[in-house]
Amino acid sequence: MKIKDGFLLRRFADEYIVVAVGDGAEEFNKLITLNAVGKFIYDLLLEGNTRDGVVDAVLEKYEIDRATAERDADVFISGLRNAGLLDE
Amino acid sequence: MIVTFKIADIVFSADIRYRYTYEMMREYESSEEPEFFVAVTDEDIAHERELSPYEGISDPSLEFTAVYRKYIDVIMDRYDAFFFHCSSIEVDGGAVMFTAKSGTGKSTHRRLWTQRYGDRVRIINDDKPVIRRIDGTFYVYGTPWKGKEGFGENIRVPARALCFLSRAEENSIGPIDTVTVISQLFNQTVRPTDKKLMSNLLDLLDGFIRQVDCYDLRVNMNPDAAEVAYEGIKKGLSNED
Numbered sequence: 627m628k629i630k631d632g633f634l635l636r637r638f639a640d641e642y643i644v645v646a647v648g649d650g651a652e653e654f655n656k657l658i659t660l661n662a663v664g665k666f667i668y669d670l671l672l673e674g675n676t677r678d679g680v681v682d683a684v685l686e687k688y689e690i691d692r693a694t695a696e697r698d699a700d701v702f703i704s705g706l707r708n709a710g711l712l713d714e
Numbered sequence: 715m716i717v718t719f720k721i722a723d724i725v726f727s728a729d730i731r732y733r734y735t736y737e738m739m740r741e742y743e744s745s746e747e748p749e750f751f752v753a754v755t756d757e758d759i760a761h762e763r764e765l766s767p768y769e770g771i772s773d774p775s776l777e778f779t780a781v782y783r784k785y786i787d788v789i790m791d792r793y794d795a796f797f798f799h800c801s802s803i804e805v806d807g808g809a810v811m812f813t814a815k816s817g818t819g820k821s822t823h824r825r826l827w828t829q830r831y832g833d834r835v836r837i838i839n840d841d842k843p844v845i846r847r848i849d850g851t852f853y854v855y856g857t858p859w860k861g862k863e864g865f866g867e868n869i870r871v872p873a874r875a876l877c878f879l880s881r882a883e884e885n886s887i888g889p890i891d892t893v894t895v896i897s898q899l900f901n902q903t904v905r906p907t908d909k910k911l912m913s914n915l916l917d918l919l920d921g922f923i924r925q926v927d928c929y930d931l932r933v934n935m936n937p938d939a940a941e942v943a944y945e946g947i948k949k950g951l952s953n954e955d
Contacts, residue, residue: 634909636916639892639923645900645916651907657900659893 720744734774808874882932887946
């Protein structure tokens with residue numbers, strides 16, 4: 627699982643945003659905003675981590691329980707999937 | 715014919731074929747040395763026709779818009795500049811911008827300011843101003859592309875306040891969250907597809923919203939709407955950066 631090419635992640639004021647660039651930009655005509663946890667997971671997916679790899683990294687960084695980490699990772703990943711950002 | 719214009723302190727020549735385009739732009743004609751050149755082709759005009767939401771627009775009018783698009787493409791690439799779809803006025807030495815979805819009534823609200831404050835208000839541009847960063851300060855520039863009513867002047871004013879306008883029963887003004895600011899700004903500018911240009915644009919927009927005060931402005935169309943808005947933003951208008 628990996629973020630497709632053609633997306634740009636940028637810090638903007640106190641938020642992170644993702645926009646499409648290149649060939650996909652006309653089709654993907656919107657902007658996604660990420661909070662700090664979302665940005666952390668996005669970076670993990672950029673590196674090609676699996677869902678379980680993401681959960682483990684979130685657990686380690688944020689010291690939350692596994693159920694919460696799994697839920698957060700799944701919600702975020704399915705959001706990216708629905709938006710068409712994932713290569714699977 | 716080839717004519718040289720100076721818009722947003724950027725001098726360029728354009729090869730235009732219609733008198734209409736020249737008449738619309740002549741206030742910006744310049745005798746300085748052009749920094750670049752744009753030519754509008756038949757393909758560009760056909761492209762504008764496809765993009766236009768209206769049927770039966772004449773070629774001269776399409777050419778005028780095509781010059782705009784070509785000019786914006788170059789200045790986004792070569793200058794710290796971007797296009798921002800808004801109605802903009804000068805009040806107390808600072809630029810106030812009103813942006814909203816089409817049909818919300820930007821120009822109608824702007825008119826309330828001109829009626830209420832008279833000569834204290836100058837219209838910079840009612841539709842398509844250019845924003846430029848010069849030595850770290852963002853300026854709102856008038857352009858020949860002024861919208862349906864054709865109001866605007868060939869001036870530049872430091873950007874101070876940005877109002878995200880919506881309609882409401884009662885007038886109110888207040889703070890606005892960053893996510894709304896980002897997504898609305900993004901919807902009201904020309905988005906490049908090139909990665910470097912997009913990156914530059916995001917840098918500019920980021921600096922821009924740090925300089926200006928952003929407001930959630932909800933208004934009806936009664937005359938006191940302008941007064942409620944002005945009272946809410948006036949403290950930030952004449953601040954030096």
